[in-house]
Amino acid sequence: MINSLSKDSHIVRGNCYIKQAPLPESVRQKSGLNTPAIKNGIIMNKPAEPSFCGFLNAEKFYKSPVLKKALGFADEQQLVFGAAYALFLTCVMRPLSIMLFPSKKNQDDQKYASAHSIASGLIGFAISTVVFTPVSSGIKKFTKNPEKFIKDKGNYLLKDKKAMSSSKVYLDRLPDIITAVPKGILTIALIPPIMKYVFKMEKKGTGADKKATSNQAKCLNFNCQRPLKKGKDPFAKVKGGNK
Amino acid sequence: MRISSNYSAYCSPQNRKRQDSTSFGGLTNNRVFNKIETSVAEGCGWLVGTDTAKKLVTATNKQKWLSEKLTSHLIVLGSTLLSGFYIAKTLKNKDMEESKRKTLAINQGLVYGLSTVMAYVFDGKARKYFNKNIIAKFVEINKKGQREKFAKILSENPNWDKATRTREALKSHRAFVKNLNKWKDGFALARTIIIVDTVYRFIAPVIVTPFANKLGNNLKEKNRL
Numbered sequence: 001m002i003n004s005l006s007k008d009s010h011i012v013r014g015n016c017y018i019k020q021a022p023l024p025e026s027v028r029q030k031s032g033l034n035t036p037a038i039k040n041g042i043i044m045n046k047p048a049e050p051s052f053c054g055f056l057n058a059e060k061f062y063k064s065p066v067l068k069k070a071l072g073f074a075d076e077q078q079l080v081f082g083a084a085y086a087l088f089l090t091c092v093m094r095p096l097s098i099m100l101f102p103s104k105k106n107q108d109d110q111k112y113a114s115a116h117s118i119a120s121g122l123i124g125f126a127i128s129t130v131v132f133t134p135v136s137s138g139i140k141k142f143t144k145n146p147e148k149f150i151k152d153k154g155n156y157l158l159k160d161k162k163a164m165s166s167s168k169v170y171l172d173r174l175p176d177i178i179t180a181v182p183k184g185i186l187t188i189a190l191i192p193p194i195m196k197y198v199f200k201m202e203k204k205g206t207g208a209d210k211k212a213t214s215n216q217a218k219c220l221n222f223n224c225q226r227p228l229k230k231g232k233d234p235f236a237k238v239k240g241g242n243k
Numbered sequence: 244m245r246i247s248s249n250y251s252a253y254c255s256p257q258n259r260k261r262q263d264s265t266s267f268g269g270l271t272n273n274r275v276f277n278k279i280e281t282s283v284a285e286g287c288g289w290l291v292g293t294d295t296a297k298k299l300v301t302a303t304n305k306q307k308w309l310s311e312k313l314t315s316h317l318i319v320l321g322s323t324l325l326s327g328f329y330i331a332k333t334l335k336n337k338d339m340e341e342s343k344r345k346t347l348a349i350n351q352g353l354v355y356g357l358s359t360v361m362a363y364v365f366d367g368k369a370r371k372y373f374n375k376n377i378i379a380k381f382v383e384i385n386k387k388g389q390r391e392k393f394a395k396i397l398s399e400n401p402n403w404d405k406a407t408r409t410r411e412a413l414k415s416h417r418a419f420v421k422n423l424n425k426w427k428d429g430f431a432l433a434r435t436i437i438i439v440d441t442v443y444r445f446i447a448p449v450i451v452t453p454f455a456n457k458l459g460n461n462l463k464e465k466n467r468l
Binding site for chain 2: 058068072073074075076081082085090101135137138139141142150151155156157163167170172173176177180184185
């Protein structure tokens with residue numbers, strides 16, 4: 001069985017991928033290289049194929065219309081594709097990792113951090129989709145027909161393909177670079193109201209601190225008309241001074 | 244509004260014609276959307292004609308390291324601007340003590356630095372593997388599928404003469420090559436976007452941040468901020 005495996009072994013032979021000249025018939029018969037695999041033209045040395053342990057058929061996956069649609073979308077609307085992937089990371093992967101990985105923080109802090117991640121992902125995706133969809137479509141319209149939109153007909157881009165492809169990459173990423181900081185500012189500004197009104201979560205410590213300072217202010221209000229309650233005088237324990 | 248139950252009209256070839264490009268239904272047929280689209284395209288035409296753009300593109304194409312991985316460099320540039328903004332905001336935050344501000348800014352800087360290095364390393368390694376194994380395999384399988392599909396069309400139309408067969412073959416081949424180039428470019432873009440975004444938005448906060456915090460605290464103890 002081991003011998004037949006080695007003779008018929010066309011599955012994995014590492015990354016070795018050298019083309020060999022076909023051996024003459026007599027040599028093949030003597031060396032035993034006359035197996036059905038070789039007769040049917042199956043190549044001996046092949047690069048390792050991606051395998052998903054039988055769960056996913058690579059050929060079906062590469063032919064699937066869903067994959068082709070996704071690849072077409074990535075090519076035409078790469079900024080929105082990036083925003084959609086970022087949405088998946090911030091709304092699914094990060095909250096899962098926060099809740100699943102053990103941490104010194106308590107459960108409430110972990111829930112707050114997860115909600116914060118989801119809120120920032122949703123805001124980023126909404127802004128990116130609204131702003132980048134028409135911009136990416138416009139850039140695509142330009143790259144499909146640049147002669148229509150470049151007024152100077154002797155422009156170097158119309159003659160040089162490499163320059164055209166570099167300028168296409170710059171145009172595709174320029175909206176993301178320009179809007180990086182404004183998008184960050186808007187996301188930071190919108191997270192607290194979304195956390196408060198959508199997720200019903202507030203940042204801990206702000207309410208309690210405010211209450212403590214206002215109570216202290218009441219005790220120290222020398223113009224207060226109401227008499228202080230017994231035992232609430234903050235200066236009762238102060239010693240020293242002129243009597 | 245009367246809902247039509249005309250199933251045969253729904254299934255007709257005219258109704259089932261799908262567009263080649265991604266469609267957002269009613270949105271892309273909107274007049275306002277089309278105006279914005281045309282304005283952006285005209286703006287691009289003006290922008291690429293400027294001297295600055297010409298100098299930038301020429302300088303980019305002279306350097307191989309820049310032109311080969313231009314998409315990765317531009318994604319990292321966007322992340323650099325955003326990280327710089329967050330670090331500057333932290334340093335100006337008056338609600339925090341000065342030492343705490345500096346520690347937090349150093350942590351954010353370390354996270355950014357480590358994430359950037361990781362993004363470049365992973366993207367570089369994945370690029371070679373992808374091009375050799377995944378994209379090449381994708382092209383091979385789809386070319387084979389296209390040949391089988393056209394052979395099936397030919398077998399279904401035995402009455403076609405040679406001229407018709409050649410014309411249909413050219414038409415089918417051109418459409419396939421156009422789509423194949425679009426899918427190959429999409430693969431390359433998706434690979435870069437997925438790797439860089441995963442490093443900056445998942446690996447950095449989950450794995451790099453605790454490591455950077457430890458490093459930042461060690462630096463703080465050594466320099467006594």
